[in-house]
Amino acid sequence: MTKDECFYLGKIVSKFSFKGEVLIKLDTDEPEAYTKMESVFVDYNDNLVPFFILKSSLQKSDLLRVKFEDVDTEEDADDLMKCDIYLPLSELPELEEDQFYFHEVIGFTAEDTNYGNIGIIKSINENRAQPLFEIEKDGKEILIPVNDDFISKLDKKNKTIFFNTPPGLLEIYLD
Template identity: 65%
Template sequence: MQKEDCFYLGKIVSKFSFKGEILVKLDTDDPESFLEMESVFIDMNKNLIPFFIEKSSLQKSNLLRIKFEEITSEEDADRILKKELYLPLSFLPDLEEDQFYFHEIIGFHVIDKRFGEVGLLKGINDSTPQALFEIEHQGKEILVPVNDDFIERLDKTKKELHLNVPEGLIEMYLD
């Protein structure tokens, strides 16, 4: 399994018991939907390795307590501490027509209500407090906050993202 075929699920943040249980901080608004997983992929030295789940339960609000079949001691758990967990993209739940996962819209044409054709969506930077659309416009990068108020509509068939951003936001990158 390749990382580009997967989505980031969360990170192992601590050990939970001397029997090798661990706690995972999930990167999701719906942690309950990940309680029935049979396995996950753990990034071990840039390779995704499958680990099979013996049992799991929610701990607090967004922590998932997991007991892996292969992890039976604290020493085993130490090997996977601070590692990232991934699942295949096919595990993502279906969304409504006007909703999207970030990976789905890369390569879409971005059109603004005032400005017109802005450019091609090259990526989404979600490492900042406010996620940003990264749009290429004639060799320049334009950053637009990912904000429901700015998104007019999404046309998945035509691969178009229609925005209505505040006046001057796009132009400030072009001066």
């Protein structure tokens, strides 16, 4: 299993008990959807290693308390601190027709109400306070905030996102 075949679920952020339990900070809007997992992949020394879950429960809102098989001491848990957690893409919950996962829209055509075709979505930059669509058009990069108010329609079948951007946003890139 490679990272390309998986999605990032969260990070092991702390130990929970002296019996090897850990807390995983989940990167999801629906943490309760991940309380019944049987296993996860842990990014350990740049390898995705499967870890089987004996029990798990939510702590607060986005922390998952997990007891992994064969992680029985504080020292075992220490070894996993700050490791990223992944699941196969096939484990992603189904979304409504007008919703999308960021990885799904890479390669989609971006159409704007006023400008027509504004390019191809190359990636989504999540390294900012507001995630941004990174769109390429004729060698130029166009950045549009990932904001429901700017998306007028999602057409998964034809791989197109229709935008209705506020005045001035696209002008800085296209004029």
